Amino acid sequence: MSPHPVAETVASLMPRAKAELTELVAFRSVADFDQFPRSENEGAANWIAGALRAEGFEDVALLDTPDGTQSVYGCLPGPEGAKTVLLYAHYDVQPPLDAASWTTPPFELTERDGRWYGRGTADCKGGVLMHLLALRALKANGGVPVRVKVIVEGSEEQGTGGLERYAEAHPELLTADTIVIGDTGNFRAGLPTVTSTLRGMTMVRIRVDTLEGNLHSGQFGGAAPDALAALIRVLDSLRAEDGSTTVDGLSGDAAWDGLAYDDEQFRQDAKVLDGVELIGSGTVADRVWARPAVTVLGIDCPPVVGATPSVQATARALVSLRVPPGVDAAGASRLLEAHLAAHTPWGARVSTEQVGQGQAFRADTTSPAYRAMADAMAVAYPGQKMQYAGQGGSIPLCSTLATLYPDAEILLIGLSEPEAQIHAVNESVSPDELERLSVAEALFLRAYAAS
Structure with missing residues (x-):
């Protein structure tokens, strides 16, 4: 032909x-x-x-x-x-x-x-x-x-x-x-x-403050509240043990009923390293097309090169939350901000700022x-x-x-x-x-x- x-x-x-x-x-x-x-x-x-x-x-x-x-x-x-x-x-x-x-x-x-x-x-x-x-x-x-x-x-x-x-x-x-x-x-x-x-999305910037300024870790470490450690804890609260996204009040069990996405094909597409597990539960299609997914996009903290022995007074992160059809992105953003506030440890001061959103x-x-x-x-x-x-x-x-x-x-x-x-x-x-x-x-x- x-x-x-x-x-x-x-x-x-x-x-x-x-x-x-x-x-x-x-x-x-x-x-x-x-x-x-x-x-x-x-x-x-x-x-x-x-x-x-x-x-x-x-x-x-x-x-x-x-x-x-x-x-x-x-x-x-x-x-x-x-x-x-x-x-x-x-x-x-x-x-x-x-x-x-x-x-x-x-x-x-x-x-x-x-x-x-x-x-x-x-x-x-x-x-x-x-x-x-x-x-x-x-x-x-x-x-x-x-x-x-x-x-x-x-x-x-x-x-x-x-x-x-x-x-x-x-x-x-x-x-x-x-x-x-x-x-x-x-x-x-x-x-x-x-x-x-x-999926819709929202991006939130989180800031944690614990001290008026950085402190010597030898002199004050062990009792002085570390802002970077507090941030790490609150970010960890966004995932279950298997890596599933966990935002208080946000459902994460929807199922995809269309084209299937084979696990091995996904590993190849995503270039997952040998021996590293995929995260989450359900099928791959469920996880990437039908359920919410949180990603830490960046963290402001001292780089390894040039770091000093200090307890950090302030730390920031940019967090992205993807949400499936049927979930209002603005509502999901409010849930995310409330979750971050509720899971910040030690009474640390936490503030959030929305920097992007789409339905x-x-x-x-x-x-x-x-x-x-x-x-x-x-x-x-x-x-x-x-x-x-x-x-x-x-x-x-x-x-x-x-x-x-x-x-x-x-x-x-x-x-x-x-x-x-x-x-x-x-x-x-x-x-x-x-x-x-x-x-x-x-x-x-x-x-x-x-x-």
């Missing part, structure tokens, strides 16, 4: 896509302006705005969102009476972590072993290219049959809610019949997958848009049937869009399959996945227009 014309077009556009992704990855667009220049984010935003204008988008604008970042918006007119589809991605990326641990520089796209490496290649600058490839392929094969809106935000990774608050203040801007969120990924490379649920999401997989996507993925991935999986991560905008536009259908696809190692060192994208998903998105837009 000869290749589909849309697939042939996308294949021919891949060298251009690689060159463009190289340019986009070069922007150090981490939305943490204390560590990375704001100009890097502005550069990425302007690059995307220019790409949209080159494709014939109208009303292209850089939207100043309430958290101090910019989102890029544009609208591509469609045939009269055509449906409207909103395509989403984000250009902000995670910090590179330890740049020295990368095999190649994090902000230089590098091809190695059939993959393209660099921060943001999969999460989510590659998603920007996926949308562009799909639209270019349709334009080369009869035209784009729907009206298309594109929104690319600049603060998704920070969880600061800039685009969510902007959308709430301008609800007419992102109205659409269906929304394609290009920020998840296949269950594994080569297996077409839509994400049907997302969970569950899609309606019975809608016409999902049927159109299933047909499109069957062409892009011959011999494979579209699967439904959960996503342990959060995309706060999804719940906002679902609330603002309850009649809109929302689909989640993307390039962050397990080998991509998003948020870790040596993040990469599979060009085969980029090519196939671009074909799938193009064919979806065509099929959805006719549905």
Whole structure:
């Protein structure tokens, strides 16, 4: 059987896509302006705005969102009476972590072993290219049959809610019949997958104070209350003996009824060291898609190198709590803060500050848009049937869009399959996945227009 014309077009556009992704990855667009220049984010935003204008988008604008970042918006007119589809991605990326641990520089796209490496290649600058490839392929094969809106935000990774608050203040801007969120990924490379649920999240900063200042551990240790030891104790209270998350008042026994996640496959995907046990109870899918999960993201304390023999007066930590659909993130945040306060030992002074929050999401997989996507993925991935999986991560905008536009259908696809190692060192994208998903998105837009 000869290749589909849309697939042939996308294949021919891949060298251009690689060159463009190289340019986009070069922007150090981490939305943490204390560590990375704001100009890097502005550069990425302007690059995307220019790409949209080159494709014939109208009303292209850089939207100043309430958290101090910019989102890029544009609208591509469609045939009269055509449906409207909103395509989403984000250009902000995670910090590179330890740049020295990368095999190649994090902000230089590098091809190695059939993959393209660099921060943001999969999460989510590659998603920007996926949308562009799909639209270019349709334009080369009869035209784009729907009206298309594109929104690319600049603060998704920070969880600061800039685009969510902007959308709430301008609800007419992102109205659409269906929304394609290009920020998840296949269950594994080569297996077409839509994400049907997302966990919500809250991030809380905790501070423990016990003394007016540090003390000599020889002179005062043993009786003086150690803030770092107190913090370690309260953080330990967030896990049961088997590693399950334990937040007072928060249920943790839900079950996942969709695609199974084999223990050994998970160990390989997560690169768990030999002999180290998985934590928690229930199936892996239960634990990563249907139940709450707490993670200590960072601790402020003296580093080992240069540490002095002192009893610490103050210690801080940043804690993330993921919650499944059906659990209100704001309510979970209150439970977490109450738990931290209740489990702080020795009467130590404890304070908490919420620094990010987003609601969970569950899609309606019975809608016409999902049927159109299933047909499109069957062409892009011959011999494979579209699967439904959960996503342990959060995309706060999804719940906002679902609330603002309850009649809109929302689909989640993307390039962050397990080998991509998003948020870790040596993040990469599979060009085969980029090519196939671009074909799938193009064919979806065509099929959805006719549905």
